[in-house]
Amino acid sequence: MKFGKFIKRAVVDVVVARNSHQATAEKDEEEFEKLSAVLFLNPEYAKKMGFKEGDVVEVESGGRAVRLKVMYSDTAPDEGAMMPNSIYSNYLSGDNLKMFKATISSSNLRPTSVKEILERFI
Template structure:
């Protein structure tokens, strides 16, 4: 079994938060833990379609399923406006932010896990 080097790679990304309609109905609901990465950014970062990636911003982390989209910024991705983007930005001033992204193990963060983190 070959080990993926990208598993150890953490990259900085520009993240844009978009209204759900702008991600062209590619997600089933606003609560789906997904991030749309530009294909070239994903390739440079060692991220493949369907990978779980850990996104860290402002000292908070979530795991999201990576999907590829030409609509994403060339140096990052798009997150649907919802609980995951709100949590990463502290529920404040979120239209665009910097985040660190790396390939992660396990499943994406659930809506319920975010609620537990918020409750503290």
């Protein structure tokens, strides 16, 4: 743990980007996770909340949680987040596949793998 680094936490609306920022299953697993295990934040909002590009955050919604890397995007909501349409967003979104409310907090762990999500259903 880094000294001076406070635990950051925010409750936001997460928009699922159905037609943009998508990775395809044709990619190898590592490349797919690199492109899909991300949470897009508006740069100004991210800085205000204390999240830097490349930080790993835990995103929790409806009792389910995954860890994702923060990426900056000017197309993300001003005070919310955006995720690509992927196994990560589908796992978190519940019944509403377009938008959901989630809690974002900093994490010192690596991003969640697809295998980890699939194992939760076995």
